[in-house]
Amino acid sequence: MPALPTLCALALLAAAPGASPVPAPAVPAPAPAPAGGPEAGPLGRRYHLERIELRGLTHTREAEVRRHLLVAPGDVLDTERVLLSRLRLLQLGWFSRVETRVERGSERGLVVLVIEVTERNTLIVSDLVFGSTGPQPFYGGLGLSQQNFLGRGMGLSGAFVYGGSPSGRSDDPSRFALRGGFFAPDLTPRRLPPLVFGVSGQFLRGEELTCDDPGCEAYRSDYGRAPRIRYQRAAGEVTLGMRPGPFERLLATYRYERLHAAAIDDSPALAAARGPGPAILVGWSDLSALTGTYEIDTRDDFFFPTDGFRGVAQVTFGSALLGGDYEYSRYLLQLETAYALLGRRLRLQLAAGAAQGSAPFFERFYAADWSYFTVGPALGRALELNFSTDSRYDAVLGMAGLEYAVPLWSRGGFFHRGYLAIGARGVWSAARPGGGRTAVSDLPFSADLALRLDTPVGTFNASLGYALDNFL
Structure with missing residues (x-):
């Protein structure tokens, strides 16, 4: 990579720092799922995403964030795709923190994926x-x-x-x-x-x-x-x-x-x-x-x-x-x-x-x-x-x-x-x-x-x- 062109080598690396390693989304009361696969509850029931809530947005348009997610309402809850979505958001450089969790939905078998972000200065x-x-x-x-x-x-x-x-x-x-x-x-x-x-x-x-x-x-x-x-x-x-x-x-x-x-x-x-x-x-x-x-x-x-x-x-x-x-x-x-x-x-x-x-x-x-x-x-x-x-x-x-x-x-x-x-x-x-x-x-x-x-x-x-x- 090129040497940094400053007397004290001050140079920016357009950064998007992340938080600590991501825990797997907490699904309400299901049995553990196979690594990287869809989340399954008791008796093999699979949870579906009722909706996705984005919290913490003040300057960024919600539609712009949703375009980068690898999951959508109606999908079967998949831990790996949720984690990859979090990584994708961190790579944009818009957020200093991205956390995900799962909450109960309006009826049995449905869950709500909550994505909470902290926006960073993008100038x-x-x-x-x-x-x-x-x-x-x-x-x-x-x-x-x-x-x-x-x-x-x-x-x-x-x-x-x-x-x-x-x-x-x-x-x-x-x-x-x-x-x-x-x-x-x-x-x-x-x-x-x-x-x-x-x-x-x-x-x-x-x-x-x-x-x-x-x-x-x-x-x-x-x-x-x-x-x-x-x-x-x-x-x-x-x-x-x-x-x-x-x-x-x-x-x-x-x-x-x-x-x-x-x-x-x-x-x-x-x-x-x-x-x-x-x-x-x-x-x-x-x-x-x-x-x-x-x-x-x-x-x-x-x-x-x-x-x-x-x-x-x-x-x-x-x-x-x-x-x-x-x-x-x-x-x-x-x-x-x-x-x-x-x-x-x-x-x-x-x-x-x-x-x-x-x-x-x-x-x-x-x-x-x-x-x-x-x-x-x-x-x-x-x-x-x-x-x-x-x-x-x-x-x-x-x-x-x-x-x-x-x-x-x-x-x-x-x-x-x-x-x-x-x-x-x-x-x-x-x-x-x-x-x-x-x-x-x-x-x-x-x-x-x-x-x-x-x-x-x-x-x-x-x-x-x-x-x-x-x-x-």
């Missing part, structure tokens, strides 16, 4: 970015996300990063990035299965320093003299998808970008030091690509999950057949387990990626994004802007990591929950398939000690690894 900080590098003495940014717009379950998000003019070139254009999006996770058009829909836009103006040697003379004296590529990107995306299951999404995304890049050498004496530079066409160009994504997420809690996993498989194709100037393909596979591995409070993280053809640099892999820290000039990017002197983007990536969690507290108040994460991660990357490892840093391994906090305005991460990255 949260999604990015908090600030840092400093030699080429950019200070940069910072902020992101906000509304996860339940108008109580209808729609998502709105926006973020920016601003760095100003690069060091040594006060008259140059400022570097900045803007991003915004709208997402509807569950649309129910007539005669069609539930659909997922989203649109987003992005604008970036940045540059990449391109000295072939990380110890380039310009980096030791005056960054303004270093050869570089200045670029801007204006991008838009449209996503349409469906849910094969309650915890799965199958998405298709079309992306179009209008690009402009210019190679700049202010010092003829240093022009010979120019390396191959990031892959991008000089002048105006277009990118047109289709991306297919399969995602499954069965974790029981976003902040401190103890069961389940999250997996993402993604394939991207860019082609002149779609109206673009870049012919390439990109593949990415990610897996993340909950903090329950081999009976320990461990989380396993795996990622593998490859890019083929003439993929532009931002469709390749910047290894520092996937490390806790790097020993050398590379630094994790902020909203895809690179403020370091390292411009190596690779075609092949592999990452593996483990994290151990130490719960610290769980109580009310602003800092609702907190735990300590101790992690280690290894990153391998290569400039081309079959090539040797790119020496992104002197060490391919990194470690982290992070305090993670659950608050009403988001989940924050204070990382020692990222703080070290600014000095190594």
Whole structure:
């Protein structure tokens, strides 16, 4: 997963913290049912749901909540489907607590399922970015996300990063990035299965320093003299998808970008030091690509999950057949387990990626994004802007990591929950398939000690690894 782009590695993980493990619904006076099956009473009588009552809603529309339930009035009471419904509600990010219980119905054989929720603040900080590098003495940014717009379950998000003019070139254009999006996770058009829909836009103006040697003379004296590529990107995306299951999404995304890049050498004496530079066409160009994504997420809690996993498989194709100037393909596979591995409070993280053809640099892999820290000039990017002197983007990536969690507290108040994460991660990357490892840093391994906090305005991460990255 990408490194957190802040001086203290403060970043939000759009959280939906849950309550304690779910007890099975208490059915009035029946005999125990088989695990995961319908509840049966004496003499094999099965209980049916007379109605479902939702309690505790103040901002969220009741109809929006009911769409996510896996049970309905008239169904046979099924413990497993009730528990899965509770998990589904917690994953929405709208509630800090979801509890279920069963009460007697109006007549024998009928029961009432009561779902009691505690709503959480859904306008949260999604990015908090600030840092400093030699080429950019200070940069910072902020992101906000509304996860339940108008109580209808729609998502709105926006973020920016601003760095100003690069060091040594006060008259140059400022570097900045803007991003915004709208997402509807569950649309129910007539005669069609539930659909997922989203649109987003992005604008970036940045540059990449391109000295072939990380110890380039310009980096030791005056960054303004270093050869570089200045670029801007204006991008838009449209996503349409469906849910094969309650915890799965199958998405298709079309992306179009209008690009402009210019190679700049202010010092003829240093022009010979120019390396191959990031892959991008000089002048105006277009990118047109289709991306297919399969995602499954069965974790029981976003902040401190103890069961389940999250997996993402993604394939991207860019082609002149779609109206673009870049012919390439990109593949990415990610897996993340909950903090329950081999009976320990461990989380396993795996990622593998490859890019083929003439993929532009931002469709390749910047290894520092996937490390806790790097020993050398590379630094994790902020909203895809690179403020370091390292411009190596690779075609092949592999990452593996483990994290151990130490719960610290769980109580009310602003800092609702907190735990300590101790992690280690290894990153391998290569400039081309079959090539040797790119020496992104002197060490391919990194470690982290992070305090993670659950608050009403988001989940924050204070990382020692990222703080070290600014000095190594």
